[in-house]
Amino acid sequence: MKKSKSSSLLILLLILVLIFVITFSTISVEARKHQTKKNKPHNKHKKDNKGGNNNNNNNNNSNSPCPSPVPPHQPPSSSVSNIFNVLSFGAKGDGVSDDSKALLAAWEGACKVSGATVIVPSKYKFLIKPIILQGPCMPHLIFQIDGTLLAPPKIGSWQKYNLFQWIYFKWINNFTIQGTGVVDGQGSNWWCLSQVYNTQKKSKYIPDMKPTFLLTVN
Numbered sequence: 001m002k003k004s005k006s007s008s009l010l011i012l013l014l015i016l017v018l019i020f021v022i023t024f025s026t027i028s029v030e031a032r033k034h035q036t037k038k039n040k041p042h043n044k045h046k047k048d049n050k051g052g053n054n055n056n057n058n059n060n061n062s063n064s065p066c067p068s069p070v071p072p073h074q075p076p077s078s079s080v081s082n083i084f085n086v087l088s089f090g091a092k093g094d095g096v097s098d099d100s101k102a103l104l105a106a107w108e109g110a111c112k113v114s115g116a117t118v119i120v121p122s123k124y125k126f127l128i129k130p131i132i133l134q135g136p137c138m139p140h141l142i143f144q145i146d147g148t149l150l151a152p153p154k155i156g157s158w159q160k161y162n163l164f165q166w167i168y169f170k171w172i173n174n175f176t177i178q179g180t181g182v183v184d185g186q187g188s189n190w191w192c193l194s195q196v197y198n199t200q201k202k203s204k205y206i207p208d209m210k211p212t213f214l215l216t217v218n
Contacts, residue, residue: 084110085119086126093124095150100129111137120181122146134170141172145179153186
């Protein structure tokens, strides 16, 4: 009888333990489910906040004023100069090189500008062959001679069609020649030769008439 009673108590105790374990497990599972459900809206809220922040940033970006467009690059304004230095047009100024083309280029540039000045700078010597500087040009053109202009020293350098003029100004009005320079015709080959030597050696293009320095024709 006692053994039967002890067995019944043991079985009852095991049943109670089993019930307790099952109940505890169920409560634990329910608690985990509840905690999971509780955390999910929180995470969603974080996502919503994150999305809201993005939306706010987007809204802020959309509401912020657009940056001003970058203006196109503008080249520096170049004002037209009225000074035309023959050195800027390739003249050497060594007294030996032919600077006729440089003088002509400077003249043609100055001819298009009102009140322009063609400059023959000081401390230089420019060999200029017979040349025609012609217009019509803009008014108040100035030919400023501060350096030295040299005519060709050799008689043979004078071509037939330019024989009588060294520097020929043509169709020019309101024109000024000025300066403190020297105009050297280098006429020793023309004037110092004896009559006999001149007759024997003169070029076929050289008549008795000698060339002049300047000729201006309006």
